[in-house]
Amino acid sequence: MNNNFYYSNAILLNSGRNALRYIIKVFEIKKLFVPAYTCVEVIESIKLEGCTLEYYNLNEQLLPTISFQSNEYILYTNYFGICGNNVTKLNEIYPNLIVDNSQAFYFTSKSLAAFYSPRKFFGLPDGGILFCQKELDETLDEDHSHERCSHLLIRWDEGAENGYPYFKSNDESLKKQPIKSMSKLTKALMSNINYQKIKYKRIDNYKILDKYLRNSNELIFDLSENDVPMVYPYFIKNNKIRDKLIQNRIYVAKYWPDIEKLHPLNSYEKHLQNYLLPLPIDQRYNEQDMKIILEVIFG
The missing domain is CATH 3.40.640 (Aspartate Aminotransferase; domain 2)
Structure with missing residues (x-):
């Protein structure tokens, strides 16, 4: 290997x-x-x-x-x-x-x-x-x-x-x-992935968003030394922000919308399903991209 x-x-x-x-x-x-x-x-x-x-x-x-x-x-x-x-x-x-x-x-x-x-x-x-x-x-x-x-x-x-x-x-x-x-x-x-570069790019992008969104985010977590986020999970009960992001071609998934057909969720999980915005922070993006996301949210 x-x-x-x-x-x-x-x-x-x-x-x-x-x-x-x-x-x-x-x-x-x-x-x-x-x-x-x-x-x-x-x-x-x-x-x-x-x-x-x-x-x-x-x-x-x-x-x-x-x-x-x-x-x-x-x-x-x-x-x-x-x-x-x-x-x-x-x-x-x-x-x-x-x-x-x-x-x-x-x-x-x-x-x-x-x-x-x-x-x-x-x-x-x-x-x-x-x-x-x-x-x-x-x-x-x-x-x-x-x-x-x-x-x-x-x-x-x-x-x-x-x-x-x-x-x-x-x-x-x-x-x-x-x-x-x-x-x-x-x-x-x-075998041809630069894992360390990607790791730090994701963490840096996450921290930029967290600096400005933390006070309005209902889902606050402090990263452990071992954590590298997949997305920035912005949990705010405001569907207008999702619409604005999509209109500006910023893709935000809706996690597991079909799961409630199989079994019930509690009220908190339903809110996560409906309002969570998984903001993109992956290695394709840089600080300027994070600023654009913030401008759309606060605009």
Whole structure:
């Protein structure tokens, strides 16, 4: 493995959702406690393994509102890449904690297991990374990724908007994939990423936004030393700001709008779903871009 490959000592798989399936299989988990505020793909992955789900809700610190027995398996999401301190707290209490670091590529912890979806941070067609205290006693087939690269190539040539339909198609194709090892192509792409440069660019962009938005943000977190945010989560009960950002071609996702069709959310989670603005801070952007976002918000 190239020395530049981040997490070269991990189990390398073809997707983050399949990393979760791997965990369920290797520990033979029959019931898993899952946050109600999560993505549908997580729920689907768990069901594929015949595992029973039990949902728990979150409080305003994005921590579980209930306690668990020490022998129970708990999935916790490292939301937005800023909940490292929460993960540390939960690790101290629950030996069977599984951490979903799909939004927190750089975060490491000593949990029972932790999995990552690197394509959420970098221009990759697929891939999953897993740290796990057990390994399956079987040889996995190797995946192939060349047919999942169209959205990345179109994005370079024609911009993100034109690439988005192909991204959705690629995302849909990953749902049908069995658990496989990471492809040679994805490994090669990951071996050529400047991880440190990207890390500090994201942190710098986050801090610029936080300096000006912190006082009006209802979701305040102090980053741990291990935290590198995926987005700046601006939580303000004002839908006009979302409209202004979109009108100015600043994309702000709405996380997991379909999840309430599967199970109820509490009032705080509903507010997060409706009002949270995940402002972009990734490595494509610089200080000037952050100033433009701020001008739109305050304009």
